[in-house]
Amino acid sequence: MYETLEEEINSHADYVLHEPTLKNFVQPREWEEVEHTDIALNPVFISIYDKNFNLVESSPNLVQNKLDWNNDEPERKPFYTEYNSIRLLISQSKLIHHGEVVGYLVIGVSTKHNQLALDYLKTALTLIFPISVLLTFLFARFIAAKSIEPIFNVIKTAQAITENNLSERIQLPKNKDELHQLSTTINSLLDRLEIQIVKAKQFSADASHELRTPLAIIKGTLEILIRRERTPEQYNKKIDYTLKQVNRLDRLVEQFLLLSRVENNSLNLQTSLFEIKNEVVQSIDRFDVLLNEKQIRVSTRNLHPQKIDNYHEFFEIIIDNLLSNAIKYSKLNGEIIISSRSENNLYHLTFEDNGIGMSEEDLKFVQERFFRVKNDSPLHTSGSGLGLAIATQLAKMSNIKMTIKSQQHQGTKIILTLIIE
Template sequence: MKKLSVKLGMLFFFIIFGLITFMFFFLHNGITQSRVEEELNSLQSRGNSHRDILEKHFDLDTIDHVVLMESEAETDVVITNQDGQVLNSSAPAGVFAKYLQASPASFPRDGQIIEGDWDEEPYISTVSPIEKDGKLVGLVYMFQDTASVHSLMDRLNKHFIISGWISIIFTIIIIIFLSKGITKPLLNMKEATSQISKGNYSVSLPNTHEDELGDLAKSIETLARDLHYLTKQRNEFLASISHELRTPLTYIKGYADILRKQSLPKEDMENYLAIIVDEANRLTQLVKELFELAKLDQNQFAIAKEPVDLHPFFEKIEQRFLPILQESNIEFTVSCPSNLCVMADPLRLEQILFNLLDNAKKYSPNGGTIILKAWRQKNNIHILVEDHGKGIPEQDLPFIFNRFYRVDKARTRSLGGSGLGLAIVKELVHAHGADITVSSKVNAGTSFEIIF
């Protein structure tokens, strides 16, 4: 009973069996009552026909003729006078004594049924009054043996039993196919989820109809793909962290060992110490960025939005960034109309723009140009950071916001960076409820556009 198909099958069976039983009982009852009423009406009509003849000729010859007719039929007749005395009968009158009424005056003109219990009594019977000139002169009692009715009911019951068994067999067959049809996709999905739990994400479920089961199958396949992607990302993330941590630690340890074990000229010592400080700073920045991402993932940071006037905000960024760019002979162009406000966290917005501008600086050649621009378009505020540097290959564009993703897998350490900057930018932009897009062309430059 643990299998779903068995449970569904039993549930369907009991429901359908109950409905069939109720319908069969109702139908059997209706047919039985209808057949008995037909027999009683036929018996009543036969009695009324004899009554009509006897009203025209109420004499012994006519009575004998009526009795003779019934003696050859399956029914019996008893004819009495107005006092209830038997004038003639097609069978011994004593058999019908208990059905002969003592109060004949109470019968209606069309007659009535005096015994209709076919199940318990040996006879069903009716009575029809004989009248002449408005006065009751006799009664015609009609009788029919209930054995014939029982025989009819037995045949009816037999047909119902056969029909019932056929219905049950077909019901069981239909339920088996129905329950298997419902549970087979579920069993496939169960097996698929079991494979996913074991780390096998290459699951494929058979095509189903466009229904809830089909939607569930598609959801499981989507979940498998997402888990595969996340697992791959996690492994790459851990490998990247290991690499990023190991590299500065190797530099720090190596140069520290040189300084500790060898007597070096002061100039070399200062160079090695500078390298150790640079790598320690790089390591500190990496840990800071990882901590930042952890807080972003767990929503443990606050975005304190407030109206930010972008014109003075951009002027502040220009003042801080311009000296750094001038060292590389890079032109910095800032464009923003007055009174252009955006709802944002100023510290987080500054972090976003600093990361994008730092990236633009890294990949811009000497004498290049970086543009920071803002404008309103309909109900949106657009912020653009554009450079004219080496650009990003088209096949890398969908992945540049992934953590530790590098376009140049073998880039020199002079470019710095950990591959986390754009991942942080994307998370911060989405935390503001904004969107970020990127367009780039190799050797022509890259544009990042933020839309609030």
């Protein structure tokens, strides 16, 4: 603002200095301009001196006064002073003609209007600033509310999801930003959670059903025994039948506990070096009675000795469950073939039976808990549907690949692929 005043002073000074002599320094028409006659409207004050500092002429707005030359101030460099309580910006210059100083020029410009403008601006800012801050705050709050509204929607939806409406999902925002990624991640988490809860409910229902059957048989058998007196042979027969159901209950509970420990990773076992062929032979010996009952032959073809460093207890359970399944679903006088094949650093152990087999549809679910093959074969099986599920879980934990191939009414082949050093 004051730079504008300096420019105005310099322009007047240049105009006056353009005249060659003191007589013609200022034209009469110049003094008639409002800025030189009126002190109230942006006045410009001019005083002209000769070389002896005698006043030659002053602008009409100075009346009988004058602007004094100040020897302490530099030439053509504006400075401030007071004139009749008016703050002026002064510039003084020497008047030179043909290289000689012929006089002196003093020009002053009032800063009153500039100061009024500054005061007005200060007042305006004093009023506008808090209003601007308030409006900015309200606008920022509105924008922030709009920005976090999707987050509140995510929170609201997540809080509304309970066990009774697990299928509910968070609506994905249109923009694929961080919030979209967060919503997708939460939905994926809910998908996994829903699967686990559904599985837990299904497990509870299936486990209850499995336990209810032998308990009902035991209860019914005991109720029959107490109705009337029976011969010792009849008592022995019923007691023996009841003990079989108790043993079945015991096996079910063991399988439930094992499956729970496997899925919760609570089995803290160490690997050890053992012989695969020996484990297979020992498993066959453990099922000797059952094999004789169904008159099933077990053939070990090309069963090569091979040591492996793995979870010994897991491998034993896997072999027992696979052999148990093969016996359970084999026909009378059937055959189970156990063979092996080495390939680079892989060892393939195969269990093959000529039993009832399964359809392609059943193959999709056969490794799930409590699944039983739907088959029109008259062969009676009393499995719980847990053996293969447990074997599958243990195989995964042991880094053993399990491949199942089967054809209905022709048999099933299960191949275990182990990594050997």
